[in-house]
Amino acid sequence: MPEIRLKNVTKRFGKFVAVDNLNLDIESNAFITLLGPSGCGKTTTLRMIAGLETPTEGSISIGDQVVFDAEKGINLPPNKRDVGFLFQNYALWPHMTVYQNIAFGLENLKWDKKRIRQRADELLHMLHIEAFENRYPSELSGGQQQRVAIARTLAPGPKVLFMDEPLSNLDAKLRMEMRTELKRLHKDTDSTFVYVTHDQLEAMTLSTKICIMNGGVLQQYAPPLTMYNAPANLFVADFMGNPTMNFIDCKVKAEGDRAELSFGDVGCVFHAKGEIRLKGDTCVLGVRPEFVRIGGEGHPATVYSTLPAGMETTVKLNVGDNLLTAVVFGDVDYPADSQVHFSFTDRAILFDREDGGKSAAEGTVKLL
Amino acid sequence: MNMLRVKGRVRGWFSRPANVILLIFFVTLVFLTLYPLLSLLTETVTIHTGREARAAKEAAGTVSLYHFQRLFATAENDYSWIQFYQPFLNTLTVSLSSSLIAIAFGGVVAFLVTRTNLRYKKFISAVFTFPYIMPAWTLALFWETFFKNVNIGLKTSNGIMASVFHFFMPEWFVYGAFPIALVLGLHYAPFAYILIGGILRNMDANLEEAATILKTKRARIIWRITLPIVKPAMLSTFLLVFASSMSAYSVPVFLGSPVRYYVLSTKMKSLMDSYPGQAYIIVGVMILFGVAILLLNQRVTNSRKQFTTVTGKSGQISRINLGKANRPVALLLVIILLMVAVVPLVTFAMESVIVKAGDYSPANMTLDFWIGTNLDQRLDQGDSTGILLNPKVWNALGFSLGLAVTCALVAGTSGILVGYGVAKRRGSRLADMVNSLSFFPYLMPSLAFGAIYLSMSSSFPWLRGFLLLALVGSVKYLPFASRSGVNAMLQLSGEIEEAAVITGVPWWKRMLRVIFPIQKSTFLSGYLLPLVSCMRELSLFVLLVPTSNTILTTMLMQYSEKGWAQFGNAINLLIIVVVLLINFIVNKLTGASIDKGVGG
Numbered sequence: 006m007p008e009i010r011l012k013n014v015t016k017r018f019g020k021f022v023a024v025d026n027l028n029l030d031i032e033s034n035a036f037i038t039l040l041g042p043s044g045c046g047k048t049t050t051l052r053m054i055a056g057l058e059t060p061t062e063g064s065i066s067i068g069d070q071v072v073f074d075a076e077k078g079i080n081l082p083p084n085k086r087d088v089g090f091l092f093q094n095y096a097l098w099p100h101m102t103v104y105q106n107i108a109f110g111l112e113n114l115k116w117d118k119k120r121i122r123q124r125a126d127e128l129l130h131m132l133h134i135e136a137f138e139n140r141y142p143s144e145l146s147g148g149q150q151q152r153v154a155i156a157r158t159l160a161p162g163p164k165v166l167f168m169d170e171p172l173s174n175l176d177a178k179l180r181m182e183m184r185t186e187l188k189r190l191h192k193d194t195d196s197t198f199v200y201v202t203h204d205q206l207e208a209m210t211l212s213t214k215i216c217i218m219n220g221g222v223l224q225q226y227a228p229p230l231t232m233y234n235a236p237a238n239l240f241v242a243d244f245m246g247n248p249t250m251n252f253i254d255c256k257v258k259a260e261g262d263r264a265e266l267s268f269g270d271v272g273c274v275f276h277a278k279g280e281i282r283l284k285g286d287t288c289v290l291g292v293r294p295e296f297v298r299i300g301g302e303g304h305p306a307t308v309y310s311t312l313p314a315g316m317e318t319t320v321k322l323n324v325g326d327n328l329l330t331a332v333v334f335g336d337v338d339y340p341a342d343s344q345v346h347f348s349f350t351d352r353a354i355l356f357d358r359e360d361g362g363k364s365a366a367e368g369t370v371k372l373l
Numbered sequence: 374m375n376m377l378r379v380k381g382r383v384r385g386w387f388s389r390p391a392n393v394i395l396l397i398f399f400v401t402l403v404f405l406t407l408y409p410l411l412s413l414l415t416e417t418v419t420i421h422t423g424r425e426a427r428a429a430k431e432a433a434g435t436v437s438l439y440h441f442q443r444l445f446a447t448a449e450n451d452y453s454w455i456q457f458y459q460p461f462l463n464t465l466t467v468s469l470s471s472s473l474i475a476i477a478f479g480g481v482v483a484f485l486v487t488r489t490n491l492r493y494k495k496f497i498s499a500v501f502t503f504p505y506i507m508p509a510w511t512l513a514l515f516w517e518t519f520f521k522n523v524n525i526g527l528k529t530s531n532g533i534m535a536s537v538f539h540f541f542m543p544e545w546f547v548y549g550a551f552p553i554a555l556v557l558g559l560h561y562a563p564f565a566y567i568l569i570g571g572i573l574r575n576m577d578a579n580l581e582e583a584a585t586i587l588k589t590k591r592a593r594i595i596w597r598i599t600l601p602i603v604k605p606a607m608l609s610t611f612l613l614v615f616a617s618s619m620s621a622y623s624v625p626v627f628l629g630s631p632v633r634y635y636v637l638s639t640k641m642k643s644l645m646d647s648y649p650g651q652a653y654i655i656v657g658v659m660i661l662f663g664v665a666i667l668l669l670n671q672r673v674t675n676s677r678k679q680f681t682t683v684t685g686k687s688g689q690i691s692r693i694n695l696g697k698a699n700r701p702v703a704l705l706l707v708i709i710l711l712m713v714a715v716v717p718l719v720t721f722a723m724e725s726v727i728v729k730a731g732d733y734s735p736a737n738m739t740l741d742f743w744i745g746t747n748l749d750q751r752l753d754q755g756d757s758t759g760i761l762l763n764p765k766v767w768n769a770l771g772f773s774l775g776l777a778v779t780c781a782l783v784a785g786t787s788g789i790l791v792g793y794g795v796a797k798r799r800g801s802r803l804a805d806m807v808n809s810l811s812f813f814p815y816l817m818p819s820l821a822f823g824a825i826y827l828s829m830s831s832s833f834p835w836l837r838g839f840l841l842l843a844l845v846g847s848v849k850y851l852p853f854a855s856r857s858g859v860n861a862m863l864q865l866s867g868e869i870e871e872a873a874v875i876t877g878v879p880w881w882k883r884m885l886r887v888i889f890p891i892q893k894s895t896f897l898s899g900y901l902l903p904l905v906s907c908m909r910e911l912s913l914f915v916l917l918v919p920t921s922n923t924i925l926t927t928m929l930m931q932y933s934e935k936g937w938a939q940f941g942n943a944i945n946l947l948i949i950v951v952v953l954l955i956n957f958i959v960n961k962l963t964g965a966s967i968d969k970g971v972g973g
Contacts, residue, residue, distance in 0.1 A: 098602075
């Protein structure tokens with residue numbers, strides 16, 4: 006089983022640094038997501054591993070084979086790396102039928118006709134596209150093209166599969182459906198998946214581990230729930246989760262694992278799991294919307310707007326100068342400008358702006 | 374009630390500017406293209422006065438199938454073979470080979486420039502369109518003056534190759550099918566370069582990368598993926614080059630006629646004077662050919678294998694590293710381009726300053742043919758002053774420029790309007806018809822087009838001189854303009870205009886203030902191409918000019934027919950310099966370029 010290892014990989018386009026000194030270990034059989042906003046270097050990273058792009062510095066190995074090493078001058082072409090690649094726009098060959106598209110790669114491997122037919126049939130069946138075998142790509146819908154592209158990529162049975170935002174051209178419903186199937190596919194094919202997306206929900210639901218990048222720099226590399234509950238910095242905390250985390254600028258008096266916070270006329274106390282590492286006397290309190298409770302005891306707030314979505318309701322609250330987001334389960338409706346009380350129920354994180362937005366402590370927060 | 378509904382519908386239809394434009398152009402184009410076609414058909418079955426009537430032994434004006442019988446089925450003295458079948462086969466040979474040369478040369482260079490890390494790319498792509506900007510006969514004339522010698526052809530004098538390098542080329546190399554196909558191929562290679570290069574540049578690189586990942590070898594990728602995808606562009610190039618080569622007149626005249634190698638166009642010209650009926654039949658055959666290729670082209674490109682429009686991250690094209698081959702390939706290309714684009718100019722300059730042909734020593738050189746006076750006393754060479762002091766030349770230059778600008782304005786503006794109408798009503802039958810009609814003049818051989826308009830003008834006495842030339846030029850160059858117009862409009866999302874409609878901006882203002890500025894450079898290319906083509910047009914106007922001194926190109930023709938080689942070469946150089954200058958200035962000022970006009 007191949008394990009992919011990136012060491013000090015840097016890619017520059019002229020003066021622009023697309024990927025900056027990236028170190029990454031991808032365990033075999035993992036489903037890794039490269040996540041980040043557009044232009045963060047995630048696609049470039051993927052293309053470098055696949056061999057479609059040449060890194061400026063560093064080394065990459067797949068399994069026990071070094072496929073790239075800038076110092077030793079090793080650069081294996083993509084066709085020698087034994088990988089599969091699923092493109093964002095599918096890149097189906099417009100002049101070949103579905104069958105020809107799938108069979109093409111197998112012909113390159115000099116398989117005999119019967120075996121190609123067999124394998125193609127297997128894939129056509131697996132992806133439910135038997136009916137389109139003789140059609141051209143332009144005669145298929147987006148979802149069907151997607152399946153053909155997957156079939157074509159899977160045909161030679163690659164042990165590593167790269168996917169570059171494969172679902173971004175599909176509509177919301179189809180995307181949901183394909184997500185389920187991709188996850189199933191990962192289990193059935195027993196391969197390592199490396200997946201690029203800018204959709205945090207996709208990353209959360211699919212991956213075994215997420216690698217989140219910004220401006221070419223790795224921000225955090227962790228399993229989805231770790232990333233959600235213990236983000237390494239403000240960027241990660243902000244990127245993960247929808248609706249996004251509440252960030253409240255506070256004045257702080259910290260001592261050991263306890264801190265007193267205040268914002269506006271609100272005061273609260275924070276209990277950290279370990280020692281609080283702050284550089285100054287301010288911090289950013291991060292609270293997920295599901296840990297902001299409305300009703301019962303608490304501090305008064307004004308409802309700014311309510312967004313009921315059926316299963317849960319997102320409520321925006323004005324507290325002094327801060328706009329807080331709360332999520333309430335069930336379809337509760339609060340009229341705009343009505344007065345409510347809010348409180349913090351559980352987990353929270355302290356970030357230190359003076360330390361580049363790094364996480365300073367994890368713990369729980371309560372109103373005073 | 375019903376009447377009201379019909380009225381409302383009609384008013385609704387006419388309230389859309391696109392409909393009105395299409396209707397106007399439909400009517401005009403039917404008259405300007407189908408009427409000539411019809412009159413062409415009548416000419417083929419009419420006995421004309423003079424030799425034709427005597428030969429047919431019938432009264433002039435009689436309707437008869439005599440011409441067909443004579444041209445296609447006269448075994449006596451191999452008449453049909455000599456007059457039709459042989460030239461027909463020659464045309465096929467020449468047009469097919471020139472298309473293949475153009476596609477191969479232009480396509481390979483396009484591939485090298487867009488897909489590899491070739492050196493000197495900038496120079497190569499800048500100079501590559503030169504041969505098209507220059508008149509086609511330039512290369513032909515160059516080929517002849519460079520390689521001719523006293524052993525072959527008209528056996529008049531030695532060219533540079535023979536007199537300077539003492540290398541006597543064989544006849545097949547200097548005259549006949551080989552040089553004609555080569556010269557036409559080189560002349561039209563820019564078409565291939567522009568059309569195929571455009572596809573290669575816009576082609577999704579992921580298509581090739583997907584094949585690479587699936588362990589496909591380089592050669593197989595090019596053969597199985599790249600080539601099939603540029604196939605439509607190759608077919609379009611084939612259509613354009615084949616049609617153009619077939620109707621090319623000046624190149625086969627210079628390189629074929631001296632050794633009695635005739636193609637349909639030159640045969641038609643020689644038959645036109647004595648047996649116009651047969652000449653018109655040849656025109657008809659040529660048009661049929663063009664239409665057949667056009668239909669074939671449409672069939673192939675409209676197939677199921679069309680391209681999906683989902684675009685990917687195509688910015689990341691990985692260029693092939695040519696490695697050690699890079700420099701030799703680049704140098705070879707540069708040398709070829711210099712030979713094709715720069716050396717001819719130098720040759721013309723040389724030829725225009727030597728007194729005695731074939732002698733290239735400095736003692737034999739003079740600038741008299743450019744700026745000399747009282748030449749008739751010193752030289753046996755027609756005009757008495759050098760061309761830059763000759764008012765006739767300046768008059769002709771002025772007329773040519775005026776004509777070119779007029780044609781460009783009319784054709785270019787019409788092209789934009791046709792583009793607007795066709796794009797807005799895309800898929801409707803009227804739009805399709807206008808689209809095809811506006812391309813039709815391209816398939817008409819220039820010489821024949823001129824001939825037909827000449828005969829048409831006799832029914833309209835006011836249609837003479839400048840007006841006639843301007844009309845013919847505008848119609849003939851409309852295909853270029855309408856192509857770039859349609860392309861420009863199709864790239865523009867309808868919402869852009871609709872946003873202006875909502876706020877109540879009138880149609881003309883939408884065109885001038887919204888649509889035109891956005892696609893300015895493509896539209897302007899639609900003006901540039903007719904301008905350049907018109908400036909160097911010969912065969913279209915040769916039958917229509919009142920005197921041969923009217924425009925520069927016919928003047929050049931006259932001078933070279935009279936054997937005033939130095940004047941001819943000087944005027945030739947003048948034309949080329951003017952054309953290159955116009956192209957350069959327009960390109961620098963507006964960003965319009967020939968390639969946008971052809972490729973869109």
